[in-house]
Amino acid sequence: MKIKRRAALKGLAAGLAAPLVLRHAALGADPIKVVGIHDASGGLDIYGKPMIACLDFAVDEVNAAGGLLGRPVQLINYDPQSNIQLYTQFATQAATKDHAAVVQGGITSASREAIRPILDRYRTLYFYNTQYEGGVCDRNTFCTGSTPAQNVQKLMPYIMPKWGKKVYVIAADYNYGQITSKWITKYTRDGGGSVLAVDFFPLDVTDFGPAIQKIQQAKPDIVVSALVGGAHVSFYRQWAASGMKSRIPMASTTFGGGNETLILSPEEADGIVCAYSYFQEIDTPANKAFLEKFHAKMGPNAPYLGAELAMRTYVGFNLWAEGVRKAGSIDRMKVIEALETGIVNHGPPGTTIIDPKTNHVTLDVYLAEAHDRGFKVLQSFPDQPPSDTQMVCDLQKHPNENKQYVVDVKM
């Protein structure tokens, strides 16, 4: 048999087009495009992977219930590989090529500040679902994670009466660590304590030997860690290996956001105290129901959700979906206005309400301690407003404001 070139090309073209046509037919209407930008590889994948799993799950859930406004939601996930350059590239792509209705993503504050201006410029709605240092005042950006007034403010008053007043801070050397260490300093002083020193480490530092000796020399009562990423996990290993863990207790604003409690041994992790707006271990009917569905769907591949980030991504997407339903449109301004009516989400972590003054959220905060490859929840604080950002930002009065406020603390 002789294959004619033209016939072969036709067949090939039909073969290539078939899945596209079939998919359109199956989904009916034109899909609404949602772009997720989370690191699925590189040093930040310890946070990114569970966040992506939760976003996938949230989109599937909405689609299973008939989509949004009668249209299916199409999720496009990009992996910036823990590389800021790729973040800017994918954000531009999301806005100009995909014409995304919303971009959900960004893990480190550095990545957020890289893509926020791009999405502002292209007028593409942006959701940042990570706990961070607070202060972003931008009508186009919704920050749905907890901020220092919600987490550090719970952490310090719990540990200082228990452990002592001399605090040593070790933090990641970029905007998150720099600003968060100021908040830690502020809340330590508010509690009558003092910060002995703040040490910053670039994200690729893995040898903490000298740092640990310096901490021993300073003899603090408490070490507070704001370390970030896979490389910094080795601090907890070296801290335990040098025998310090039993001598000086530790709290953290970042520990457990990823899979730290799984990759460290219980001897290395147990006892570290953290405050976040979610822990997989919180014991509420809503959370249990969610986990049951999540595990039923993901099976053995279901990641451990740890604290905050993954769940906030799930809630962030649902807040946006609620905004779209209320607006009856995916038009950016209409959705923003709908969200600013104070959309409420009753989800697994409790109640989340959008604060129209700051485009941040009021949420429930939990205090927990690392325990046996997970967390043991100690206390809960319902309805915590983002009071740090509220002090400086009022988008109702100044809707065109676009900046990040930084707390002013003399170090």
Added chain:
Amino acid sequence: MDIVFAVGFQVMSGVATLLITSLGLAIIFGMMRVINLAHGEFLMLGAYAAILSARAGLNIWIAMLVVAPLVVGGIGLVIERLIIRRLYGRMVDTMLATWGLSLALIGAVTMIFGNTVAGFSAPLGSFAIGSFTASAYALFLIAAAIVLFGGIWALLRFTPAGLIARGTMQNAEMASALGVSPERVYAVTFAAGSAVSGLAGALIAPFSGVVPTMGAAFIAKSFITVITGGAAMLAGTFSASGLLGTVATLGTFATTPVFGEVMMLVVAIVLLRLLPQGITGRFFRRSL
């Protein structure tokens, strides 16, 4: 007084790390004048060999001290056969080829194991110096550096194989005229250098974390150490890692890890301006 011990211990552990991670490169560069830009990836392969065999249930010490050097030594042998031997005497070409090799190895390992940080905890517990405690593994690292360095020195100094290696290093043509096959000597040297790099990668894995790109963090420091050391392979690497490791660790104590490394680089640059042939271009010239 404790603080003096604590800082001294940290300095020693910094020097030991630098020495261990540079030795493999120094052997290959010193003996063969081949600049192996894939040195960092040899470290990475050693770390992966150790962590994978440890996960497969092997005793962690055997995984680190036996499996890692054997695996990477074997890989080195193959790479010498396929790539390096075709490029002897062409320094720029070998640099280009090994750089390509480095990218290929990173890509291959990323494809197989993913671009994600794995790690295992340092074996051994902690020990105390007065009121300071430190990881006993760092102590082991210092001992390992001494044993490794002493072993290589003794091998080159006292054994017939060492004599042949030194002879080939000094004058390959003359050695060849005397019945030695320089090709075989080079092949063995490259494999031995690779094995030492693999061992080094396994030894640093517990505190560095294991990731396909981990070599990048060490290769620059290793190069600077070897170049600063100069012509004499062992004496050069030893003196350079002693000096640079001390500067980096003390700098880190006084300021931050970033400035510690900056200080180390500044010292290396100043030193190379004053001694373009490296430390052993002026001092210890007749040593190994």
